[in-house]
Amino acid sequence: MAFDVAADRYDAFMGRWSRLLSPALADLAGIHGSARVLDVGCGTGMLTAELVRRVGAACVAAADPSPSFVAAMHERFPDVDVREAAAEQLPFEDGAFDGALAQLVVHFMPDPVAGLGEMRRVTRSGGVVAACVWDFGAGKGPLRTFWDAAREVDPNVDDESGRPGTHEGELGRLFLAAGLHDVRSTALEVSLELDGFDAWWEPFTYAAGPAGQFVAGLDDERRATLRELCRRRVPDGPFALDAVAWAARGQA
DSSP states (O other), rough: OOOOOOOHHHHIIIIIIHHHHHHHHHHHHTTTTTTEEEEEEEETSHHHHHHHHHHHHGGGEEEOHHHHHHHHHHHHHHHHHHHHGGGGGOOOOOTEEEEEEEOOGGGGGGHHHHHHHHHHHTEEEEEEEEEEEOOOTTTOSTHHHHHHHHHHTTTTTOHHHTTTTTTEEEEEEHHHHHHHHHEEEEEEEEEEEEEEEEHHHHHGGGGHHHHHHHHHSOOHHHHHHHHHHHHTTSSSSOEEEEEEEEEEEEOO
């Protein structure tokens, strides 16, 4: 799934969460020193920035199918090898990397097993593949309040809970199906400080991701209804929002 939105709007919507997850995912993958590493589905570069901090821009490559995100990445990371490509067709040689990571991407891959298989292919033997996906299955992801309200507006809404990897244990099984071994699954927990309802709600109006696209597809009356339903669920003043992502790592 490509995200045809401006990079700064995606940053406001999900980038603020990706920034928090990035150190934990890089730790899970054991990225440090002079490892050569690939960020698959890099988006606007929150994980890329963490990888650059750890190993240097010359050792980092990134790929994403969204032209707007790739353009932003070239500006933000001029010394990183950034390619416009889907996970299922990575334009890199076999065994080119010590590690390949995918943050909040697997559930958007048209073919997750093929995408993870490509990540395995471009990772050297014994190298690490790691990924994480929000826990939509148990409703512990950062969008749970939004989707609870959205289901009142449209009971048939696609709340992302049916996407691959979003339930406990699913990501690890996808890793095994992609030919990875020594697979280990875990959960990553993060917490985001927000100034109040408006700071929480506004990014949903940017048409980013399934949630933003749902909002954009509503007429004015139903959008106002959704906003009010959300407002009733979110504190008026500053608050912290906790979220859980399922994560897995395996060896190529």
